[in-house]
Amino acid sequence: MQDIFNRLIRHVDAISPEASKWSWEIHVVDRGIDNALTVGAGKVMVYRGLIEHLALSEDELAFIVAHEIGHNLRLHARETLSNILPIYAAGVGLSQALTPWSSAMIMDYGVAKTMSRSQEVEADRIGLELMARAGFNPSAAPNTFVKFYEEEAMKRDALA
Ligand SMILES: [Zn+2]
Known part of the structure; x- marks a missing residue:
């Protein structure tokens, strides 16, 4: 994950000048839920x-x-946190929101969508460009969603 992250970060200046100087970090959280945020x-955080359940390829992880x-490059979390966090903190979200940044948790893929649809589309578009610049295959993107929703459907069936 660190290697994939590093490859992508090398190209962030093409999207947002000086962004390569930010203090970028990726963390793999040792919990068995299917989420990244x-x-x-x-x-x-991934x-x-x-990583384990979806058997994602390197391109799909990328x-x-x-x-x-x-x-991050479009500062969506800043917009979202100021809009959502007070509501989220008062509700069910934060009690299930996990380490290490529990007070500022955004569930992105999965449980609770807090980003707007337009923010998600923008993050996808930027993500595809970054992938291409870093030498990953952007055509892997649709399959990432397929695997994610198949896994979610299997879990629902198992619960039922
Ligand atoms: Zn997103």
Whole structure:
């Protein structure tokens, strides 16, 4: 994950000048849930479950990471947090929102969507461009969604 992240970060200046100077970090969180998210400030988190359960290829993982980087480059977390966090904190969200940045957790893929649809589309578009610049295959992106929703459907069936 660190290697994929580093490859993508090398190209962020093409999207947002000087962005390569931000303090970018990726963390793999040792929990079995299928999720990836960003809290802004160049910090991206991917949960172990997403990597293990979905059997993602390197290109598919790169799409998820590039998408989260895209949210950062457009400062979506900043917009979203100021709009959503007070509501989110008062509701169910934060009690299930996990380490290490629990107070600022945004569930991105998966449980609770807090980014707007237009922000998601923008993060996808930027993510695809970053992937291409870094030498990953952007045509892997649709399959990432297929695997994600298949996994979600299987879990729903198992619960039922
Ligand atoms: Zn997103």
